Each structure stands twice: as structure tokens, then as C-alpha cells.
Amino acid sequence: MREETYSLRSAQPLTEAYIHRTDDRLEALYGYHAGAEEDWERRAKRLQQSSHVRAEAAEVAGVLRVYNERAGAAPEVFASISAIAEGALVVVGGQQAGLWTGPLLVIHKAVSIIGAAKSASEQLGQTVVPVFWIAGEDHDWDEANHAYVISAEQELRKLSVARPEGARTSVSRTKLTGEDWATLLAELEKALPSSEFKPVMLEELRQMSQRADSLSDFFAMLLGHLFGKHGLVLLDSDHESIRRLEAPMFQRIIQRNNELEKAYASSAAQIKELDYELQAEVTPGSANLFFFHADNGNERTLLHKKDGVFQDRRGHLSLTETELLQIAIDEPQQLSNNVLTRPLMQDYLFPVLATVLGPGEIAYWALTGEAFRTLGMEMPIIVPRMSYTLIEGTVAKHMGKYELTFADVMERFEERKADWLKEQDGLSIEEQFADARDAFEQLYKPLLALATSVQPSLSKLGDTNLQKIVEQINYMGSKTVDAFNKQFEASTRQLDRIHLSILPLGKPQERVLNMAAYWNRYSLNWLDSLLDAPYSRTGGHEIVYL
Structure with missing residues (x-):
């Protein structure tokens, strides 16, 4: 196996500025930086001084133990949970459950969580536990x-x-x-x-x-199977036992909801002032909480505030603050976080040393800093997840055959493919047809001038006639090129296989392809290749040859 590094930039300017530290104004939004070793020491010390504001570690561990046992966890996972019970710090990251784990970026996030926890453990000289937060409360089925x-x-x-x-x-x-x-x-x-x-x-x-x-059940079992030996602890945010532990934090979010709304709005205004776009909606009057409406089949409904009452957009549901607080106490499983309150809940359940996030997540977490401070908390260290491209042996062989670099495939594949086919054209087909077209135009234009001199109205007809003939020459040339290229169908298939493997649907591999095909071909050795690849706390893209 060999690896290469490639700069795969995200489409998030705010994220890029955070990762590369090109805008020192962002320190006010994020506080810590993953690339600063001293920040890991500072965050660890801060967590040791603030255990009283979080859920009881032993209770959290008890719930995790039951959940991970049902998911078929490995012994290493239970060792991690025991460490959590004793107050161990965690590195946490998460994703919505997906069929067969969804796109490869989910695997990359788990690998990054494990890598960040291991790196932090080595630096701090203490156990740091990797935790994967399954966002089972999300309702986006598609x-x-x-x-x-x-x-x-x-x-x-x-x-x-x-x-x-x-x-x-x-x-x-x-x-x-x-x-x-x-x-x-x-x-x-x-x-x-x-x-x-x-x-x-x-x-x-x-x-x-x-x-x-x-899907969440299966997702947990799969992640446990893939990463259990690395001690990755799993949690489903929609599990009823977790919800009961979250009840006190739901109460705080409800009681201080107006303050939190102002905090999110303040952060949004600050981001806009810095000339960055918002990556999550900050809606006036939003409670940033969902409610599972039992009278409507447990539909997950976003709550809004109007005249001191929490309600859905249609006004079919209406709860006073007192009623909602009672629900938080008695039936917290009816409540659910959104993207802006989930970070707060995560930090309530765990002593989060760092959180591993994708590019879009890093951008919208910038909205949460003031909300953390409003509740006397602090945003954890933001760690960009690693990304990878897996290149199989056959694909690597074909890339060598056609002298394609990884950058060629990612940035200019169609151009390089067309260039290769053109190089095979010893007959210079396109050139010969272009010469014929030019020669015809030179012969025809004097005839057109002659016809126009005889009758001026023939000018338009002549132009149309010329265009039709030129189009037919071009059409014949195109057909001749296609016929010639059919001689290279095998090569075209090989080139297209390279593109399909590395840039499917015109997107990075990690955003489209699922891991099942690699498991099918390589057992779990492909996963070991990812875990053994270089890891960086500030993210990066590694090309891994299988």
C-alpha cells in the first residue's frame, strides 16, 4: 500500500479560513484551533474544572453499556465505556444513519474520530475515548x-x-x-x-x-463490526435512555430559549460582518427544538415561539413554557435537538475535548459559540475530518497506462481523455475535415458573391445554403471520428472506469460510493489501510492505493 496527499478544498470559505488560519478574526467564533497543541492542553484543563455542569459520567456510561451491548460491541468498546464512567475525555463526531453506512465519508469520519482520540491520548498522557454520535433523531429519510x-x-x-x-x-x-x-x-x-x-x-x-x-440499528451494528476493536463507542441520539439523561439540558434550553435565540442571531450577524455566508438557517422565533407529536404518529415537528407559546408552523400544536418544561421532565423522548442545539447537548452529556466535523458542519458550528457562552459552556476544539480516495490496483494500473495523475482525474479528466484519443488519430481526421471545410468556404464565397450580384435577394438563401453544407461536413467529420474511436472502445471503458471509481457523478468518491464494494473485494483489509494512513488534526486528503 502507498499513500499520496492531495489538496481537496471544500466549498466553504469559512471552513477553509478556519483550517488554514488565514483569518485571525475567526478566533472569536471558534476559540480553540485543532492545529495548536497548547489548545488541547487548555481544553483538557477546562473540562477537568467543569464536570459539575455535565451529566453524571457513571449514568452516561450505564446507558452506553446497554446500547452498545445490543449493537454487539467488542470488548474494547466496553473498556472505553468504563473509561468514560471514570471521567475520561472524549472525541466525538457523528452522522445520520445510512443504508450500509451510507457514503464513504461516514467511514472517514469514524476513522478521523479514532485518529483524533489516539493523537490526543498520546499528547495528554491519558485515555481519550472515541465516540460516534448516530443522529438517529434526524427525519430526512431520502x-x-x-x-x-x-x-x-x-x-x-x-x-x-x-x-x-x-x-x-x-x-x-x-x-x-x-x-x-x-x-x-x-x-x-x-x-x-x-x-x-x-x-x-x-x-x-x-x-x-x-x-x-x-436503519439506525443496522448502522450501529455495522459500525461496531467495523470499528469495535478500536474502542469506538456508539450512541443513538434518539434512544429513549439517552433522552432521559438529556432532560435537565432540555429544561435549560427551554428556560433560556430567548437568550439562546439572541445568541444565535448575534453569531449570525458577526459571521455576516466578516463577509461569510451562513451555513444554517437562524430563524427569528425558532425554538431550535423539535417535538415528536404523539397525536400525529410521532411526526417530528419544529417548534416556534409566538406570544409566549411554543407551537408548530400551522398552529395545530400549542404548548406553554410550563407545559413544555413538564414534558422535558416526564417525557424527554418527545423532544429532539436541531443542528444548533445538538452541539450544546453533546457537550452536556460528555466532557468533549474535541469534535470531528465535516466542511459544512465546521461552517455552521460558527453559529454556536455565543450559545455555548450563554449557558456557561465552551465550544470544544473543532477537528476537520480526514478525507480519502481509495484507488484499487486495476484503476492504478490504468492510470499509469494512460499517464493520468490523480489531479488529472479530479480536475481535467474529459480534456485528458479527449487528448489521448486525439493522439491515436494518425489519420488526422479532424484536421482533414477542417481543411476540407475551409477549402469549400473559400470556393463557395465567390459563387455567393456572384449570385448576390445577379439578384441581391439570393444573399440570404446563399448564407443558409453555405451553413447547411458546412453543418453536413461537420456532421460527417463527427461520425468519422466516432467510427475511428470505436476502435478504442476497450481503452474508453478503462478510462471511464478510472473516472467512475475516483469521481463518480462528478463528485469526490467519498460523497457517493459505499464501502460494501471494498469489503466485498478486500474483506476488511481496505479499512486497515485507511486506519494506517497518515492522520492530521487539521484534516487533509490522502490517496490510498489498495
């Missing part, structure tokens, strides 16, 4: 319900499951049947090429499906 794999026919195949009938509730509360899992497994088996590892992989997935009631 984002969670599918996975892309490259099929045996070298085609991109989308595998998906339709949302079951019922209310628009969270992914964790959306139940799938044994028949659903059987269908999904059959589709996966059909899509993937045969391999020596395929039967074992499918059998392991079948066994998990027998214990999974939802």
Missing part, C-alpha cells in the same frame, strides 16, 4: 435510505429502500421489516461482483438484519 455501489458491469448502481407508510418521524423510529431487509440484501448481492469474501460478508449482514428494527 438522505439515509440509499447507497451507491459499482456493479459487476462497472456501472453505478443505487440501492435504496422506500419509507414505510406513516408519519414523517425520525430515522430511528421508522421501522423496517424482515422482508425489507431480505429485499435489500438480495439487491446488494445481485449488484456486487462475485468474490471470495462475498458469502461471508453477506452472511454477517444477514445476521445483523435479524436484530435490526431500523
